[in-house]
Amino acid sequence: MEITTKKQISAALNQHLQLIYERDGSTQTDFYKQHNLNDGYVSSVKNGKVEGKYPADSFYVELATIIGFSLQKTYWKHIDTTLYKSIIKTAETARVQKKLIGVDGNTGAGKSHSVERIASERPGTTALIVADATLYVTKATHNFIQQIYNACGYKEEMKISNMRKKIFDKARNTPNFLFIFDETEYLNKQCWDIIKGIYRELDSQCGFLVCGLGIQKYVENRAASKWGGRGWQQIASRMKPNWNILPDMGAGVQGWNTECERVLKQVSKFFTKSAISWFATNCQDYRDIMHYASEILLVADEEKWNKIEANILDGYFFNQSNSNPYSE
Template identity: 25%
Template structure:
């Protein structure tokens, strides 16, 4: 890594701290980069004693602040889903509400929520839900994301989270928890989410992101009169927000694809933005590497798709 690039990263770091009104100490907590590394970087000393700070730490800083060090093959496109989701997240954050956000698979829910969180690094925390997670697992993930020390009991951990959110509000921040891939929540976890949302009500906004499976699961549990589900559903019923349908023409994504047959092929075989990314990005990288023309035949070769597939 050149000295010039190191100076560029430090300059962008200073801009980032200023833009987000973030202290160096907060940056250290959020990024996980050693405090002495950050201090020396900002002082334009790229050594700790006689030892050079390893390039991986500069790369970690660049990654956290969103500075691309390599060519980017997939750039944000302002879709209807992005516009809607950003407005929902902003409104929820501003007013401290609970909002389930429902969208099709591959419509950019995770991508857009990460973009939003990057704009609010101090007080927005994304928790990715796993298929085997229970409430204790989710609480542990919140503690880890917010850098809150773990206690021995669930109730103490919840109290610690509440106090943390209260402290953020006292400091004029607007804390927000975003739970991603909530369709994976099973009945026990959904039942316990009522407990967590009740404890956090008034202290932070909560967004539950998922596919329509999330609403289907909630509706089934409510109709079966599972404990707490009717009360939980009542709390979120009028907070449910459904994102617009995916544009299968992929306007904005294919503007740099000059080959018309390739554009038609991608529109035909890709069901969503996620699939388009998975088909196009490896082909763009390989075309750059080999210098070959980007067309349907080349994309099929990169993806190992026989000619008869998706004919």
């Protein structure tokens, strides 16, 4: 990776750290712990120490992805993966049939990418709310309702009761309106109860898509709870026939080799059969494919390669690290 690109990522990191500090007081320590990053590497990038062997290029690419910084030249584009098409179909069912539907799948399945794309393509009729556990430590009810209110397109400050009224009005008065709640495994009970309350108020008037990891079990447990099941039996009953449980996709899973080949052929013609097999063996999910492919294609551009074999991938990635640098 070129020094210029590393400096751009360094500047973007400083801006991001300043932003999260001003937003909710989060520090650099909070940042690297939240994302399971090496604190020394984060400090090096923040301080602009970009000319040594470490951090490796892979760390810069991962960091850029986390803070939402787009590399000057990227080779990754949207691809209709199998799971993406499944999530899109589920969202459309929720929207058109005005149902409450859950999508439960592992990290890296593409849930967040899918719902972000839905929200960007249909901004006026979609409210995307992404859970952020740091917002619910205090004033959980107020902060979560404000998130929903803002996602509906409102910015004016007002009381919770007025925000709720605006949310209901938006959903009722907008044809085929869809609420999307993403990363809901990070929500606490108060926030889940708010979703329940909004759904019961707007039942059959708009669509609800709830996405997360392990959330089917959470909903069922709430419904079965002696003390916390009030109203949740109805929610669980409505969701039961409509769950979209995403299948595991990754190394060792049947069909993963074929999926890797289909995805990589859309990304670049440089990947040989041995390279595709390498991805299928070493990538646990779509996120891994994206990170590895993006970085090696940047290197290929700098080195003027026109073919990428498995030995190139081994030499580049595993000489920097003895394990997959992107998988948790």
